[in-house]
Amino acid sequence: MNQLASRTKMTSQTGLEDLIPDITGDIISFAGGLPDPEQFPNQAITESYQRVLRDNGLDALQYHNAKGYRPLREKLAAQLNQENYGITADEIILTQGAQQGLDLVAKLLLNKGDNIVVEAPTYTGALAAFAAYEPTYSELPMEMDGPDLTQLNKILLTQKIKFIYVIPNFQNPTGIVMSLAKRQRLIELANRYHVIILEDDPYHYLRFSGENLPSLKSLDTEGRVISLGSFSKILAPGLRLGWLLADPELLTQIRYLKDGTDLESPELTQQVVADYLEHHDFKQHLANLRADYKQKRNWMMTALDKYLPAGFEYSHPDGGFFLWLKGPANLDFDKILRERMAPTEHILYVPSVNLYASKSVYNGARISYAAPDEATIDYGIHRLSDVLRDELRQ
Numbered sequence: 179m180n181q182l183a184s185r186t187k188m189t190s191q192t193g194l195e196d197l198i199p200d201i202t203g204d205i206i207s208f209a210g211g212l213p214d215p216e217q218f219p220n221q222a223i224t225e226s227y228q229r230v231l232r233d234n235g236l237d238a239l240q241y242h243n244a245k246g247y248r249p250l251r252e253k254l255a256a257q258l259n260q261e262n263y264g265i266t267a268d269e270i271i272l273t274q275g276a277q278q279g280l281d282l283v284a285k286l287l288l289n290k291g292d293n294i295v296v297e298a299p300t301y302t303g304a305l306a307a308f309a310a311y312e313p314t315y316s317e318l319p320m321e322m323d324g325p326d327l328t329q330l331n332k333i334l335l336t337q338k339i340k341f342i343y344v345i346p347n348f349q350n351p352t353g354i355v356m357s358l359a360k361r362q363r364l365i366e367l368a369n370r371y372h373v374i375i376l377e378d379d380p381y382h383y384l385r386f387s388g389e390n391l392p393s394l395k396s397l398d399t400e401g402r403v404i405s406l407g408s409f410s411k412i413l414a415p416g417l418r419l420g421w422l423l424a425d426p427e428l429l430t431q432i433r434y435l436k437d438g439t440d441l442e443s444p445e446l447t448q449q450v451v452a453d454y455l456e457h458h459d460f461k462q463h464l465a466n467l468r469a470d471y472k473q474k475r476n477w478m479m480t481a482l483d484k485y486l487p488a489g490f491e492y493s494h495p496d497g498g499f500f501l502w503l504k505g506p507a508n509l510d511f512d513k514i515l516r517e518r519m520a521p522t523e524h525i526l527y528v529p530s531v532n533l534y535a536s537k538s539v540y541n542g543a544r545i546s547y548a549a550p551d552e553a554t555i556d557y558g559i560h561r562l563s564d565v566l567r568d569e570l571r572q
């Protein structure tokens with residue numbers, strides 16, 4: 179249709195939407211970033227809805243403002259300041275998930291054709307959000323300790339960059355954590371070249387082994403880090419509630435943009451989440467989540483060790499939902515998914531080609547262990563491994 183704006187040329191989020199309708203019967207999905215539904219605090223959230231509607235219903239059902247429910251912003255500020263974020267409630271906007279934060283930041287900073295730096299691979303949903311503002315990309319290959327900052331230095335020397343988008347904790351899709359040295363270096367480079375950093379951190383509270391590292395926002399000395407968080411992975415994605423932290427000047431502009439987008443995030447949900455945090459043991463809930471995801475990660479690694487043929491390697495995440503599977507250079511995970519895994523095995527993962535801004539790498543796959551149970555992980559990885567072994571022979 180020639181009426182469509184050029185921004186609609188963006189690709190779909192995972193590139194898998196076209197595969198799913200063709201499959202009849204049960205699907206084993208290692209593809210989605212879905213949290214474990216067994217962990218949703220359904221009962222507690224029901225109680226919070228009831229209490230908010232009973233005790234403060236008329237206010238919770240009214241219009242308010244784009245920054246969001248102040249008591250929740252205050253709780254968040256107090257929580258984050260335990261990790262030296264050094265922020266006030268006035269430096270927080272409550273968004274509809276971290277996803278809206280990605281959109282708002284792109285809307286704030288990008289003119290058509292502007293260049294941004296992203297990790298390679300990166301989160302497809304971010305590429306989808308940015309694509310609507312028609313940027314061009316420079317990529318930083320992921321190393322074991324985070325993105326290649328030597329490459330970043332080279333890029334910053336020669337090009338004008340609007341912002342650098344990174345996922346420092348349990349990166350989606352690789353599961354990699356950015357080292358402290360790289361966090362410090364990244365801040366240094368951003369300061370030197372006057373660039374904004376967009377820190378996307380929805381897995382922040384899901385570390386199940388090792389020590390927490392300081393966030394980029396807490397290391398920021400010049401107000402150049404915009405940081406995104408979310409309740410999706412730690413309460414439930416259906417709440418569609420996240421947060422955006424930014425320097426007051428930037429935050430005012432972002433607030434105007436959010437006004438134009440949706441006026442505000444749903445007030446009722448914000449009050450419910452504040453009530454939940456007030457009345458329930460959130461620390462214990464987070465501890466339960468970490469134990470659950472650690473166990474799932476272990477099931478996944480056990481299955482991979484048991485079944486995977488020689489020639490493959492995978493990342494060992496210390497938190498989050500994902501691990502990264504890498505095969506021999508000539509292996510095409512996208513082709514294998516489309517020709518065999520999806521139609522015959524009904525097993526899905528996200529092939530690497532969808533996860534690179536340059537769409538240039540085929541021999542990797544993102545595997546999520548967050549939602550399936552032990553037997554499903556074992557069966558699915560067994561079948562995937564058999565197919566990969568067979569492919570290697572051809």
Ligand code: PMP
Nearest residue numbers: 211275276277301350408410420
């Ligand atoms: N950023 C990253 C890195 C993610 O993995 C996700 C969810 N898959 C999001 C942002 C969006 O999350 P939400 O909008 O549900 O907070």
